[in-house]
Amino acid sequence: MTLPAKETGQVATPPPIAMLAELTHRCPLACPYCSNPLELARANEELSTSEWIETFRQAAALGVLHLHLSGGEPASRRDLIDLTKAAVSLGLYTNLITSGLGLTEARVGKLSAAGLDHVQLSIQGTRAPSADHVSGCDGGHARKLSVAGWLRDAGIPLTLNAVCHRRNMGEIEDIISLAVELGARRVEIATVQFHGWAMLNQKALMPTMDQVAKATSIVATMRARLEGVLVIDYVPADYYATYPKACMGGWGRAGFNVTPSGRVLPCHAAETIKHLAFDNVRARPLGEIWYNGGAFNAFRGDGWMPEPCRSCKRKDIDFGGCRCQAMALAGDASATDPVCRKSPRRKDVDRRIIDDTEVRDIEVSDIETPLPPFRYRGNGTLRS
Ligand code: SF4
Numbered sequence: 610m611t612l613p614a615k616e617t618g619q620v621a622t623p624p625p626i627a628m629l630a631e632l633t634h635r636c637p638l639a640c641p642y643c644s645n646p647l648e649l650a651r652a653n654e655e656l657s658t659s660e661w662i663e664t665f666r667q668a669a670a671l672g673v674l675h676l677h678l679s680g681g682e683p684a685s686r687r688d689l690i691d692l693t694k695a696a697v698s699l700g701l702y703t704n705l706i707t708s709g710l711g712l713t714e715a716r717v718g719k720l721s722a723a724g725l726d727h728v729q730l731s732i733q734g735t736r737a738p739s740a741d742h743v744s745g746c747d748g749g750h751a752r753k754l755s756v757a758g759w760l761r762d763a764g765i766p767l768t769l770n771a772v773c774h775r776r777n778m779g780e781i782e783d784i785i786s787l788a789v790e791l792g793a794r795r796v797e798i799a800t801v802q803f804h805g806w807a808m809l810n811q812k813a814l815m816p817t818m819d820q821v822a823k824a825t826s827i828v829a830t831m832r833a834r835l836e837g838v839l840v841i842d843y844v845p846a847d848y849y850a851t852y853p854k855a856c857m858g859g860w861g862r863a864g865f866n867v868t869p870s871g872r873v874l875p876c877h878a879a880e881t882i883k884h885l886a887f888d889n890v891r892a893r894p895l896g897e898i899w900y901n902g903g904a905f906n907a908f909r910g911d912g913w914m915p916e917p918c919r920s921c922k923r924k925d926i927d928f929g930g931c932r933c934q935a936m937a938l939a940g941d942a943s944a945t946d947p948v949c950r951k952s953p954r955r956k957d958v959d960r961r962i963i964d965d966t967e968v969r970d971i972e973v974s975d976i977e978t979p980l981p982p983f984r985y986r987g988n989g990t991l992r993s
Pocket residue numbers: 852853917918919921922923924925927928929930945946949950951952
């Protein structure tokens with residue numbers, strides 16, 4: 610049963626549509642833009658199989674329709690098949706977001722039999738040497754291509770995901786062509802977003818203005834050429850935008866993340882906002898957290914907004930932008946997103962970041978990456 614919208618403060622809070630389950634932070638890759646937090650949860654802190662299934666049950670009762678099984682690398686969980694089966698039986702649409710590492714042909718077959726609806730498979734580029742260099746995993750790119758073949762053979766719909774940055778932005782046309790070749794129905798090309806690890810490596814990853822302009826043009830051309838063949842989703846570079854995007858569809862409006870140890874977050878980077886306290890599914894029901902949790906209500910409505918957001922016509926479109934970006938760039942999560950042209954801090958973004966990017970290049974050895982703390986066994990599961 611779906612719970613109705615509830616009144617929280619000034620606005621009615623709709624029920625959530627999506628839940629992203631970060632099943633684990635374990636991952637055999639070490640991408641310099643990893644969305645894991647800087648402090649990783651250990652395997653012994655992760656929710657158990659039954660705790661995850663109970664969380665899925667509460668999510669479905671709350672109104673969640675889409676369950677994204679993510680990580681870290683979700684295939685690192687030995688119970689991935691059981692978790693998928695349980696989610697499917699609860700009527701959730703299941704989407705596995707994976708690097709492909711840790712999937713075998715047999716495991717793909719079991720996921721298909723479990724009813725998995727969709728897979729988003731990430732790549733780091735189209736050229737094996739540079740893609741493997743970015744992920745820190747020799748042979749990783751070739752493995753991903755094998756996984757794509759197994760998914761196609763199993764009939765599981767595929768989206769190819771690629772994070773684009775200064776070092777692979779010139780490969781966008783090839784990435785789109787590869788998606789067609791692999792039989793994907795959709796490709797998601799997201800320019801790197803600067804939180805956590807990506808922020809540490811910002812100068813090495815920030816695309817130039819010229820790269821961004823070319824990428825936008827290529828995407829427009831390829832969209833026209835591949836209409837009806839491939840859906841191309843493109844997330845442009847935040848720092849070159851005129852206005853910020855409606856991050857997460859607005860704070861606490863459309864979905865939430867659950868961390869490996871059960872903390873419930875309005876977005877994946879919310880823990881960078883240090884004054885917020887996050888409830889845990891081990892201690893409080895999900896419905897209470899969504900409607901009444903302090904962190905979720907911190908930036909709902911417009912009561913928290915400063916000017917120029919509060920009187921801006923776009924406040925119901927972008928909701929003041931990204932709170933974590935405001936935290937990262939302005940040191941104040943309540944500030945107008947500094948990438949907005951109306952923000953008094955926009956000129957600092959231009960000067961400190963974009964101007965700098967145009968003149969600087971960074972040695973690869975300067976890049977910081979999360980160390981992969983786990984290695985795979987031959988059967989596709991992780992040693993922990
Ligand atoms: Fe969005 Fe605020 Fe900028 Fe208006 S001023 S466009 S609401 S970030």
